[in-house]
Amino acid sequence: xxxxxxxxxxxxxxxxxxxxxxxxxxxxxxxxxxxxxxxxxxxxxxxxxxxxxxxxxxxxxxxxxxxxxxxxxxxxxxxxxxxxxxxxxxxxxxxxxxxxxxxxxxxxxxxxxxxxxxxxxxxxxxxxxxxxxxxxxxxxxxxxxxxxxxxxxxxxxxxxxxxxxxxxxxxxxxxxxxxxxxxxxxxxxxxxxxxxxxxxx
Numbered sequence: 001x002x003x004x005x006x007x008x009x010x011x012x013x014x015x016x017x018x019x020x021x022x023x024x025x026x027x028x029x030x031x032x033x034x035x036x037x038x039x040x041x042x043x044x045x046x047x048x049x050x051x052x053x054x055x056x057x058x059x060x061x062x063x064x065x066x067x068x069x070x071x072x073x074x075x076x077x078x079x080x081x082x083x084x085x086x087x088x089x090x091x092x093x094x095x096x097x098x099x100x101x102x103x104x105x106x107x108x109x110x111x112x113x114x115x116x117x118x119x120x121x122x123x124x125x126x127x128x129x130x131x132x133x134x135x136x137x138x139x140x141x142x143x144x145x146x147x148x149x150x151x152x153x154x155x156x157x158x159x160x161x162x163x164x165x166x167x168x169x170x171x172x173x174x175x176x177x178x179x180x181x182x183x184x185x186x187x188x189x190x191x192x193x194x195x196x197x198x199x200x201x
Contacts, residue, residue, distance in 0.1 A: 002176050004174055006029065007140075009031070022172070031056035033105035037061055055092070059106075101133055101136075101137065106140040118140075120141065123149045135152070142158060143165045144169075146184055147199075182200075
């Protein structure tokens, strides 16, 4: 089984389209939140997500639209777009190819009722224990990371929307369970993706 992973797209249609094209051989594509921006929701972003059956969660930007009373942006969304965002859970736990995979935006202990999410820049024993999974997928930092702590593979695919690492790279990830490999790929418009990080699953 192959699983694609995107995060922190923030309405970047070009980068999202690139990543989805590269992940077309995947049986499942996960979105780790912040598909849109708390200041702007492009209907095209949500249309692409629906068309590609992205299995997503909310990020802090979706929470900023959905949670506060009197959100002007929320009140201006088309009903089907608002319904799509409201149907996104805070986190997911999936069984994929015999592995327990936890999907979060910031950290496993983030409060679903709080707009804020914690930034996790380095995997540690606390994070591994909180994962309660074989694989922990998280985003929010916009910086790709891949490590193993206490038997838990921790993967951040980076951002397919707003680059924040020192090299200003956009990226996405792929989990190939059959090959036993997790890979983070750099988005290179007009060129083939380049491997950034890789580890055994």
